[in-house]
Amino acid sequence: MNQCTGLLFLPPPAYVTRLATPDRPMEAGHVLCELGEGHDDDHAGVLWDDDANDGAVWARWDGYRRCLVGLPWCTATDVEGDACGLFAGHPSGHSWEVVDPTQEAILAHLVQEHPHLHRDQDGPDSS
Template sequence: MNQCTALVLLPPPEHVLTLSAPGDHRPDAGHILCELGENHDGEHSAMLWDEGGRPGSAVWVQWNTEHARLLPLPWCTVRDPRNADDACGLFVGHSSGHSWQVTDPTDQAITRELTRQHPHLFR
């Protein structure tokens, strides 16, 4: 399934702005792209950072048309049946498919073009 194409402009949290140095180096708002599969249920979701793989150490942003919130969510523990060393890259209880089932069509198009231009790099 293709990746959801929803995105949101997320301003930095107020506490981050308070802790940042004054001047021109203050954090800017950034666009966040949903990581779930298209036509998923519930809010859109994207991981912002991970504090080292511990349970609940990944901080996710979840949003809808009215609000966005930051949440520490545990990783989904389902293993990729093609490679048992790889777990899902989404959070526990996510809707839609697991991360290995979600494909970014833009990334696939770039990879196809690079493979065409540089076949020796893609075996």
């Protein structure tokens, strides 16, 4: 499934901006929804890991509100044992099922332009 196209402009809260230093300014930025398209819940984009609580801080938003919330990681793993990169209880598919079409288009272009750099998983260069 394709990745949701939800986008949030997120200026840092005033209390966070006060913690900034000249060499580490706090700047506003855009957050992309990481869920699969067509989800029925708030949009969600991870902001930073929260290792102390075995999760991450996520921006959650809809058309009317936005918030930052700490959420534990999803415990699902794929057949190779890779963990889902979304939060526990997320709507739509797991992170390995969500495809960013822009990233896929860039990868296809790079493979076409530089086939000698592409490692086919079933080919002789695979590890």
